[in-house]
Amino acid sequence: MARLNDDAQxxxxxxxxxxFSFFFLAIVINQSTVVGQTTAESVIEFPKNDxxxxxxxxxxxxxxxxxxxxxxxxxxxxxxxxRKNAVVSYTIIQPAPPSDVHSHAVIHYNNGxxxxxxxxxxx
Amino acid sequence: xxxxxxxxxxxxxGSRSYRAQSRTGTRGYGxxxxxxxxxxxxxxxxxxxxxxxxxxxxxxxxxxxxxxxGDTHISDMQLEQMGSDALKIMxxxxxxxxxSPLQEIVENPGSVNNATFGSMFLDLxxxxxxxGSDHIQYTANYTCRIHPGTEIASYPLSxxxxxxxxxxxxxxxxxxxxxxxxxxxxxxxNVERAVLVEVLMWRD
Numbered sequence: 001m002a003r004l005n006d007d008a009q010x011x012x013x014x015x016x017x018x019x020f021s022f023f024f025l026a027i028v029i030n031q032s033t034v035v036g037q038t039t040a041e042s043v044i045e046f047p048k049n050d051x052x053x054x055x056x057x058x059x060x061x062x063x064x065x066x067x068x069x070x071x072x073x074x075x076x077x078x079x080x081x082x083r084k085n086a087v088v089s090y091t092i093i094q095p096a097p098p099s100d101v102h103s104h105a106v107i108h109y110n111n112g113x114x115x116x117x118x119x120x121x122x123x
Numbered sequence: 124x125x126x127x128x129x130x131x132x133x134x135x136x137g138s139r140s141y142r143a144q145s146r147t148g149t150r151g152y153g154x155x156x157x158x159x160x161x162x163x164x165x166x167x168x169x170x171x172x173x174x175x176x177x178x179x180x181x182x183x184x185x186x187x188x189x190x191x192x193g194d195t196h197i198s199d200m201q202l203e204q205m206g207s208d209a210l211k212i213m214x215x216x217x218x219x220x221x222x223s224p225l226q227e228i229v230e231n232p233g234s235v236n237n238a239t240f241g242s243m244f245l246d247l248x249x250x251x252x253x254x255g256s257d258h259i260q261y262t263a264n265y266t267c268r269i270h271p272g273t274e275i276a277s278y279p280l281s282x283x284x285x286x287x288x289x290x291x292x293x294x295x296x297x298x299x300x301x302x303x304x305x306x307x308x309x310x311x312x313n314v315e316r317a318v319l320v321e322v323l324m325w326r327d
Contacts, residue, residue, distance in 0.1 A: 061317070
């Protein structure tokens with residue numbers, strides 16, 4: 001075996017250090033695939049459409065008079081529970097002018113995975 | 124500069140260096156397979172190369188994610204989003220303060236396969252830029268509560284194809300407020316009602 005020249009070991013050691021640090025940085029970048037997927041999944045599993053839909057329906061019914069508002073309320077609560085597996089409960093507070101000219105709706109939504117509460121105010 | 128085997132000063136001082144001593148020591152066992160300090164750099168290089176290869180393989184394998192059966196909900200939810208958007212468009216009035224097409228369809232569904240719903244829903248979901256359309260099929264019904272009480276009833280509205288139970292369908296829903304005036308609807312007359320339009324949609 002040829003006689004080994006052991007000069008420049010520091011340079012080689014530094015070379016190793018730098019290359020390994022690059023690898024650890026690469027691992028960090030590597031994790032972005034997994035992180036991106038889990039984030040996208042949790043975003044997509046949020047019942048955004050259900051919540052928007054129910055909020056829009058409830059806010060559209062604030063101006064109904066009795067007994068229409070009670071009928072719509074029973075419709076929403078019963079059908080949401082039976083067909084959407086969601087517990088929906090809401091209270092509509094009519095405006096009391098002149099101190100407050102806005103209608104309010106306090107909406108609670110819970111489908112077992114996501115709980116959502118909203119305090120809606122009319123324009 | 125040397126890392127192992129003593130300082131360069133000791134090495135240059137002659138046969139008294141650590142390395143020289145160890146070599147003489149190991150030589151005592153004799154034979155060509157003696158243990159000495161030669162080839163340390165080759166050893167380090169070999170270990171480093173092995174680590175580099177293993178880590179490269181690890182990174183390459185990890186860079187992609189395998190699409191498994193459990194991941195189908197990702198494409199399902201894209202379909203669901205498109206269906207929700209289509210229903211939302213259908214429940215938007217064309218003229219302010221008038222009824223939306225979806226409200227009119229639920230109020231006057233006519234015979235079971237409602238053609239207006241079919242053409243509107245399929246136009247909104249199947250049309251694509253470029254040539255060719257998508258192959259989305261659907262079956263739609265609506266659910267209302269029988270007043271008074273907590274019983275519900277579902278009525279078919281429209282369908283583009285019969286369900287054979289082999290489809291991989293997603294369900295999209297839309298709340299619609301309905302007022303049929305003097306005509307009885309789910310146990311009431313002249314009362315605003317909230318009904319749930321449910322659509323099962325799938326790609327052929």
